[in-house]
Amino acid sequence: MKPFDYRRAVAPESAIADVAGNPEAAYLAGGTNLVDHMKLGIAEPRLLVDITSLPLDEVAETQDGGVSIGANVRNSDLAAHPLIRSRYPVLSQALLSGASGQLRNLATTGGNLLQRTRCVYFQDVTTPCNKRAPGSGCSALEGYSRYHAILGASDDCIAVHPSDIAVALAALDATVVVQGPSGERSMALTDLHRLPDSRPDLDTVLEHGDLITAVRLPGLPWAERSAYRKVRDRASYAFALVSVAGAVELEDDGGAPGEVPVIRQVRIALGGVAHKPWRATLAEETLRGVQATHENFRAAADAELERAAPVGDNAFKVPMVRNTMISVLHELTREYS
Amino acid sequence: MTAPLEARAMGSSIERLDGVAKVTGTAPYAWEQPVERPAYLHPVQSTIALGRVTGIDTSAAEALDGVIAVLTRHNALRLEDTSDGELAILQDDAVGFRGQFIGGVIAETPETAREAAALVTVTYDQEAHDARLSADRDDLDAPDQVNAGFPTDTVQGDPDAALAGAAVVIDRTYTTPAEHNNPMEPHTTVAQWTDNGLVLYDSTQGVHQVRRALAPVFGLPIERIHVTSPHVGGGFGSKGLPHSHVILVAMAAQLSGGRPVKLALTRQQLFSVAGYRTPTIQRVRLGADREGRLTAIVHDVVEQTSKIKEFAEQTAVPTRMMYAAENRRTTHRLARLDVPVPSWMRAPGECPGMFGPEVAMDELAEACGVDPIEVRVRNEPHIDPESGRPFANRHLVACLREGARRFGWEQRDHRPRVRLDGDWLAGTGVASSTYPARSQPGSVARIRFADGLFNVSIGAADLGTGTWTVLTQVAADALGVGVGDVRLEIGDTALPKASIAGGSTGLASWGTAIAEAGETFLTKYGTEPEDGDELEAAAPKNPAADEYAMHSFGAQFAEVKVHRFTGEIRVSRMLGVFSAGRIVNPRTARSQFLGGMTMGLGMALHEHSVMDPRFGIIVNHDFAEYHIPANADVLDMDAIWLDEVDEHAGPLGARGIGEIGIVGAAAAIANAAYHATGVRVRDLPLTPDKFL
Numbered sequence A: 001m002k003p004f005d006y007r008r009a010v011a012p013e014s015a016i017a018d019v020a021g022n023p024e025a026a027y028l029a030g031g032t033n034l035v036d037h038m039k040l041g042i043a044e045p046r047l048l049v050d051i052t053s054l055p056l057d058e059v060a061e062t063q064d065g066g067v068s069i070g071a072n073v074r075n076s077d078l079a080a081h082p083l084i085r086s087r088y089p090v091l092s093q094a095l096l097s098g099a100s101g102q103l104r105n106l107a108t109t110g111g112n113l114l115q116r117t118r119c120v121y122f123q124d125v126t127t128p129c130n131k132r133a134p135g136s137g138c139s140a141l142e143g144y145s146r147y148h149a150i151l152g153a154s155d156d157c158i159a160v161h162p163s164d165i166a167v168a169l170a171a172l173d174a175t176v177v178v179q180g181p182s183g184e185r186s187m188a189l190t191d192l193h194r195l196p197d198s199r200p201d202l203d204t205v206l207e208h209g210d211l212i213t214a215v216r217l218p219g220l221p222w223a224e225r226s227a228y229r230k231v232r233d234r235a236s237y238a239f240a241l242v243s244v245a246g247a248v249e250l251e252d253d254g255g256a257p258g259e260v261p262v263i264r265q266v267r268i269a270l271g272g273v274a275h276k277p278w279r280a281t282l283a284e285e286t287l288r289g290v291q292a293t294h295e296n297f298r299a300a301a302d303a304e305l306e307r308a309a310p311v312g313d314n315a316f317k318v319p320m321v322r323n324t325m326i327s328v329l330h331e332l333t334r335e336y337s
Numbered sequence B: 001m002t003a004p005l006e007a008r009a010m011g012s013s014i015e016r017l018d019g020v021a022k023v024t025g026t027a028p029y030a031w032e033q034p035v036e037r038p039a040y041l042h043p044v045q046s047t048i049a050l051g052r053v054t055g056i057d058t059s060a061a062e063a064l065d066g067v068i069a070v071l072t073r074h075n076a077l078r079l080e081d082t083s084d085g086e087l088a089i090l091q092d093d094a095v096g097f098r099g100q101f102i103g104g105v106i107a108e109t110p111e112t113a114r115e116a117a118a119l120v121t122v123t124y125d126q127e128a129h130d131a132r133l134s135a136d137r138d139d140l141d142a143p144d145q146v147n148a149g150f151p152t153d154t155v156q157g158d159p160d161a162a163l164a165g166a167a168v169v170i171d172r173t174y175t176t177p178a179e180h181n182n183p184m185e186p187h188t189t190v191a192q193w194t195d196n197g198l199v200l201y202d203s204t205q206g207v208h209q210v211r212r213a214l215a216p217v218f219g220l221p222i223e224r225i226h227v228t229s230p231h232v233g234g235g236f237g238s239k240g241l242p243h244s245h246v247i248l249v250a251m252a253a254q255l256s257g258g259r260p261v262k263l264a265l266t267r268q269q270l271f272s273v274a275g276y277r278t279p280t281i282q283r284v285r286l287g288a289d290r291e292g293r294l295t296a297i298v299h300d301v302v303e304q305t306s307k308i309k310e311f312a313e314q315t316a317v318p319t320r321m322m323y324a325a326e327n328r329r330t331t332h333r334l335a336r337l338d339v340p341v342p343s344w345m346r347a348p349g350e351c352p353g354m355f356g357p358e359v360a361m362d363e364l365a366e367a368c369g370v371d372p373i374e375v376r377v378r379n380e381p382h383i384d385p386e387s388g389r390p391f392a393n394r395h396l397v398a399c400l401r402e403g404a405r406r407f408g409w410e411q412r413d414h415r416p417r418v419r420l421d422g423d424w425l426a427g428t429g430v431a432s433s434t435y436p437a438r439s440q441p442g443s444v445a446r447i448r449f450a451d452g453l454f455n456v457s458i459g460a461a462d463l464g465t466g467t468w469t470v471l472t473q474v475a476a477d478a479l480g481v482g483v484g485d486v487r488l489e490i491g492d493t494a495l496p497k498a499s500i501a502g503g504s505t506g507l508a509s510w511g512t513a514i515a516e517a518g519e520t521f522l523t524k525y526g527t528e529p530e531d532g533d534e535l536e537a538a539a540p541k542n543p544a545a546d547e548y549a550m551h552s553f554g555a556q557f558a559e560v561k562v563h564r565f566t567g568e569i570r571v572s573r574m575l576g577v578f579s580a581g582r583i584v585n586p587r588t589a590r591s592q593f594l595g596g597m598t599m600g601l602g603m604a605l606h607e608h609s610v611m612d613p614r615f616g617i618i619v620n621h622d623f624a625e626y627h628i629p630a631n632a633d634v635l636d637m638d639a640i641w642l643d644e645v646d647e648h649a650g651p652l653g654a655r656g657i658g659e660i661g662i663v664g665a666a667a668a669i670a671n672a673a674y675h676a677t678g679v680r681v682r683d684l685p686l687t688p689d690k691f692l
């Protein structure tokens, strides 16, 4: 581990100035990803600006009926928050499916979104990796790719983004509030992370020094009917092989008694499949306005997965995503279908 | 021969005597041993799998504040004996596997040492390495013998003819992956050279074995190496014999100006230097009549070793004694690769070697339409098929029957894929378990009466298994006193020599020495000894070992649920029934059995060291990527045992229990997964993708 300086931030503005002005500076939140990377030699910041004392730890209702989540809110606190549990069960479930109790007590909302891939080659500095060492090659393409992407990958990188909550937030149309050297802006969460194309070294569209201050959830009453399903290699404490975040709103009338109801609105996002949380827009389009039947669920999954391009070890993810998506849709419409 | 002990303290579930010290953090593991002004070592490891080191630039590392010295082959101690290719580090420029130690940095803090190690730049002359195991290689080769001294191949009768003539033939290939022993406590050694020689605080399964292994390597008389290891946080075989990190830290301690040097391997480092279970490829052929009576068993194993040191797992050895069959062949072939050195991991041989055959027995039962328990019972041998000796205590059938009763096996509908619990397909499976009941002669116990207490000392080890507690119980019964009248000392070469904590031999071997010493002590000094009365006695050889085939047995039952859409798999229930002789302490024994079964569950569902043959490394080398069971994976699990005393197993009547709990567990789970899903998975681990 390289020697580094440590500074505790007292205000967002000065923290941003400290980091933006120093290419070797980094924000430190819970440290559960960054400190590992420092030990492994993946990240070598010379200055850590600890942002955990900044007043970014509120969960508050917004005027439009949504919720604003401070970037420093710990994963465990957010998962347990009554507003999240009652209005956005998909997010609470995603939080609780991540990591372990100890890690969730430390991990923050902002840090979770910006955690980096778990690709084993990325994490081993003795192997080539375009994301860690641009131009060195991608070891996963012909290597251990069981956990890797089936959608939106490039010849330069097939890594997946590992965050669970990002998948739930993508489904919920969350926005991310970012404060940078030149002021505040916000963006859709689905625009925060990038696809790898020829620049896998860039996980997100953020500039050096940009500070995530909050994540906003829009008012979405029907998200009460939402769920997160994570499929993994062991029952707990494992990254997703694939995951599905879903929310469904059915037409009020529900059709005549005994008739299968029609889907009015639906949100689906996939985890473990791409370099970013994958909003399944093609599946959503297929489902909008159709009946909640197994055949329609399957058609939606097929529509989304038509572009899937597995690389070797991960071909199983295609049927796994399909089945999991169908299973979640059944669960969300069960009392009707 | 030592007389059988009368069990008074033995058999009671007293709490761990070292428990309070452990949970309050006051039990000194190797790293916590108080030493003066320690320095810290961080290794430098090769980043190629085969070739030569052409240059090591240590200048940047040396320039770092707080660095005491940089160790390379240029300043490393010359070893007297370099015949062990694993231990002979830093003697020349050759690299034999990726991750091999080629240097180290000694510094004032562990952080400085680690940073400086990253600053050492190494250049190589790289050669094309070979790290790909397959059964199709044309250079597979037969070792002279396999681990524990067993013959490489055996043949009885004419298995090929018997297979050709068999009414039912099962011919399948099963594979088990490489797995890494991951004890909770890192592999840790603190080394210091003093006027008296080398002092080591080591995390080891045998202090006396460490010094016996190291003495020739360093060219030291045995008395000049002192090893202390009172508490060990798990070993599973990987701390059985010293690995190269012990050599490295001893070398470093020569460059520290006399200061003690501490090394604790990181989790990542463990994956290349602390041993592992070889992957195995097992072709199993069973020939049987229509009722499932075996006529032929053939078990051909392909596995790997490192080119720099041979380790040949005895995978097919249990097949030699498990079931009756007139015709039988077992073989072991090795791929010699440029990979880290495999070694012992909990139940070497039996653990992987009972996977293929016990799944094959399930396939045979199905092919014959016979209950899987019944098919095993029908093939019960009357004498050991290999040696022709009678079994000392073979209670496999009793374990199977008792387990069947408790598990509710009788109601089982043998058809696969017909039970649904919500979205989960459910099934049950069974497999046999066995482990040799060995004890090692030659351990010595000393008893000294002082301060009103019987001080019992023996250089044994407690890996978290309960040795502190159970040996105290044994000593109490050997002396006819209460547990509170005994003060035990273990884990130090200053104490009388003891055999290794390995092969499930510890309790029987050390306990016999204590029983012998107790008997002699009482004969010599009576029941009212005086202060200072003292003697030593050695465990005699167990004469029964030459007359009987001595094995423990067990039956593993599993209930498995597999999600019909996602393929996720859960072991909802597990029961192990074991026959292991006298159980000296039910509390610690249960924990051993359950621990073994949990590790077997991990073997079934999770553990998989993924070798990337292009690099020669295990790529998933940390606990986030290398999975062992989490609490949520271990649901309803129980272990019970037959109430028995093995009259052939020495004065304690006890056989070892550290390993049998893992044996057969993976096969039972795989068999249950088949029963649940109709999908026969023959390659471990049973991950969700295999059931889609």
Ligand SMILES: Cc1cc2nc3c(=O)[nH]c(=O)nc-3n(C[C@H](O)[C@H](O)[C@H](O)COP(=O)(O)OP(=O)(O)OC[C@H]3O[C@@H](n4cnc5c(N)ncnc54)[C@H](O)[C@@H]3O)c2cc1C
Residues within 6 Å of the ligand: A026, A027, A028, A029, A030, A031, A032, A033, A034, A035, A051, A071, A072, A097, A098, A099, A100, A103, A106, A107, A108, A109, A110, A111, A112, A113, A114, A115, A162, A163, A164, A165, A210, A211, A212, A213, A237, A238, A239, A240, B623, B624
């Ligand atoms: C063993 C293990 C298992 C895990 N399993 C899972 C899992 O199953 N699912 C899952 O989703 N995650 C999992 N995680 C990852 C864990 O969720 C993340 O490590 C954690 O969320 C990161 O949050 P942090 O606050 O600790 O971030 P840090 O490590 O402090 O920071 C991570 C990155 O974000 C930057 N950063 C932090 N906050 C901000 C901000 N406000 N603005 C701008 N930049 C910022 C930092 O500079 C750093 O680059 C696991 C981690 C481990 C170690």
Ligand code: SF4
Residues within 6 Å of the ligand: A117, A119, A120, A121, A122, A128, A129, A130, A131, A132, A137, A138, A139, A140, A141, A156, A157, A158, A159, A200
């Ligand atoms: S997939 Fe991406 S992160 Fe992994 S090795 Fe390739 S470039 Fe690196």
